[in-house]
Amino acid sequence: MVVGGCSRCYRLTNNTAFPLDWLLWLVFITIFFYFNRELEIMRIVKEIESYIMLFKQIRDKAVSTVIKAFRKEAAKEGNVIDIKFLEARVMDLIESEVIEPVKLDPYGIVAKLKHLLVTTDENLNLEIKRIVPNITTAMLENLKNLIGSAKVLNFYYKALDHDYRMGKKFKSIWILYQLQALLPFITEIVRAVESNVEAVSKGFPIGDSAGPLTVVRFALKNGFNLEPKQIAEKTVLLEGTYRDRRVIIIKAEGPGGSVGRLDDAIMKVFEIEDKISAIVTVDAALKLESEKTGTIVSGIGVAMGGIGVEKFNIEKIATEKKIPLYAVLIKMSIPEAYATMDKNISEAIDKAIERIERTIEEKTHEGDTVLLIGVGNTIGVYP
Structure with missing residues (x-):
């Protein structure tokens, strides 16, 4: 009887301790998670x-x-x-x-x-x-x-x-x-x-200067007159010929860090020139991580960043006059676009010039007039 009584007492004590252990464990877990979060x-x-x-x-x-x-x-x-x-x-x-x-x-x-x-x-x-x-x-x-x-x-x-x-x-x-x-x-x-x-x-050229630098080097390569004409606020015009096509180049006025007013310049050109066969824009473009810096890509449309005001105006006038829009893009990352122009981008400009020449030859005919626009910040790029 004594043994049985002690056994019942042990079971009672054990049953009482069981929920207490769980309660202490829950309190510990709660405190642990709270302090872990803190x-x-x-x-x-x-x-x-x-x-x-x-x-x-x-x-x-x-x-x-x-x-x-x-x-x-x-x-x-x-x-x-x-x-x-x-x-x-x-x-x-x-x-x-x-x-x-x-x-x-x-x-x-x-x-x-x-x-x-x-x-x-x-x-x-x-x-x-x-x-x-x-x-x-x-x-x-x-x-x-x-x-x-x-x-x-x-x-x-x-x-x-x-x-x-x-x-x-x-x-x-x-x-x-x-x-x-x-x-x-x-x-x-x-x-x-x-x-x-x-x-x-x-005052160094940056990656985003690739567009203006490309059109200037295109002009140099093909013997254009590099005496710029002021066509709009902070925007200049160069003229020359390539493969019996008349080419009008528009870019921001350098060597200061300006992007110009390209839409105003194009509207001024259309006041003087009625027969434009094509508009070709050249600009830096954001590359994906898998892409190589300096990759050249052709496009249809206006290659231009920003909030879209100038792009809208250029697209509007091109649509009204039914002028095809072509683009040459030079791929680079955001840091490369902001920083001083590096060797990869500088070397890619030669390829971009070749793509411009190919675009003009394939998309236009002899006697046509082409509008070539160097889009981007023209810091360190003259004229």
Whole structure:
């Protein structure tokens, strides 16, 4: 009886301990997952903070480069600019915003965008000339490029910092996860723009200069008259012949960092020339990771990036006049497009010229007039 009683007592104690063990185990698991989540947030936060510091350093370096460029130009005129005044004005330009027009009624949106772009450009010209009144046209365009690059870097830094603060504020691991996943892609763009600041500050051609450089080298190869004619604001025209075809070349005016106003130039050409047989655009194009830098691709349409205002206007006039649109594309990555032009892109220009010549020979006839447009930033490329 004593033994049996002890056995029942043991079973009672064991049954009581069973749910207690499970309860302790659940508490331990809950605490473990909570602290694991907190540690994961801390790890991601530290990683994002390191990127934010990097982006801030790159942004500050770009701003410093802009300020040095202004001081250098002012020194040429014998002027001394107060550094605090200059820093404040430069930051005002970098922080300035362009407000998009209303899109509720899409009709006329392109004209509105064009007006905003022209106004922005002219306003930036005035702001720079207030600081450096006698600046050259080429250096004016380069300074505008530097300000634009600093503006992009400032945006990425502030946008990343904002999202990071929101994720940290609400302890939202999902916001932080998304930021962490995007950081390598954002960093690639930021590094590309950083390299652009260096190239522009030295006045070197960049990857995106491939279009203008190609048409100039085409003109040199075929004995064109390289005395440019001003056809539109910051846009020039060259004329010559190739295989009994008259070729009119349009590009932004170099060697400053300008993209010109190609649509205005083409409209001016059509006021003078009625019979254009073909329009050929040459531009840099984004390559896929599997593609080789400098690959040349033919296309149909207008090879032109940006927000699409100039492209729309060129397509519109070509459609109205039923002129075929051909394109020659030079493939490169985003960093290569922003950075100083490398050997692969420079060598690819010869192949692009061959493709232009083939396009003109195969798509047009003797006696035709061809419009050849070098699309892209013409920094370091004359005329």
